[in-house]
Amino acid sequence: MSAYQYRADPAGDPAAPVIFLFHGTGGDENQFFDLAGQLLPGARRVAPRGDVSEHGALRYFKRTGEGVYDMADLAVRTAAMTEFVRDVAGEASRVIGLGYSNGANILASVQFAAPDLFDVTILMHPLIPFAPPAADFTGREVLITAGRRDPIAPAVATQALADYFSANGADSQLAWHEGGHELRQDELMAIQKFLQ
Template sequence: MSSYQFRADPAADETAPVIFLFHGTGGDENQFFELAGQLLPGVRRVAPRGDVSEQGALRYFRRTGEGVYDMEDLARRTAAMAQFVREQAGASSQVIGLGYSNGANILASVQFSAPELFDKAVLMHPLIPFAPPPANFAGREVLITAGRRDPIAPAGATQQLADYFEANGAETKLAWHEGGHELRQDELTAIQAFL
């Protein structure tokens, strides 16, 4: 069993859809828990807490600088998170992922390594500063939300990630707002429509 601390709804129905919630740097397992309940009433929620501390801020993997990832650590923690998702998803009829910033990055990394895990994924302000390996996302849906003026996740990198998912068979949507790294209402509206 993997060792993440997490918050979850009790599994009333083992086959019910489940949504995994991945917080941003400095957030925790509570960051999107209530929001997910509003977006998808009745879905089972599972929110793992990042187990890396960066000067007290929780994250899912180490980095050596802004936008510079410790790739060995990322590979290790991606494998651990994929195992956690498999354990928690069990026999769920649909597995959904939603992540913001660092949470979107670990979610995307798990998708690259195990394309079959998530039926739908919402990546809010992701930054993938490396070329992901080819994968088969046929039958999978991906929504990427981003700010055109995001200083942390540049628009060009966001577009490249959307192009990657599209080229590898995912039904891909990209929702922009005119701001930066913050979450905005029109973004949440796009997420609700997607889910």
């Protein structure tokens, strides 16, 4: 199967929707597990643990500095995560992804590599500091949530990512709050509305 450690609901209906949960730097597989149960009752939850340690903080890929990604490592770990999601999703009727910060970045990277994999994604405070490849996201839904004053994921980069998804056929939405890199209540409400 996979080298990833992960938390998941007990085996249920294999055709039920599945939501993959990707934590931020320093988080773990528990970070969004309960929240996902509130957002999508009835969906099977799968939360892989990042397998890269940055001074003890778990992440999904290496970086050489703030906002500077180790692109070779990102490619290897994107391929591994893509395989993990395909294996675990199985016969699910819908495949949903939710990621925050570093988790949003690995989720977006998997989307670039495998546009057919996720039906719906929620990218919370992503930062993609490179030009993604052209892809076909027709029929896919993407919500990006972000802070207008985020020092880690600048607003201009967030807008560029939203524009990228729209230009490549996704039904793309962008929900801003007035703060920084933190998650806010109005952001969670926007996610809940998006998923209904």
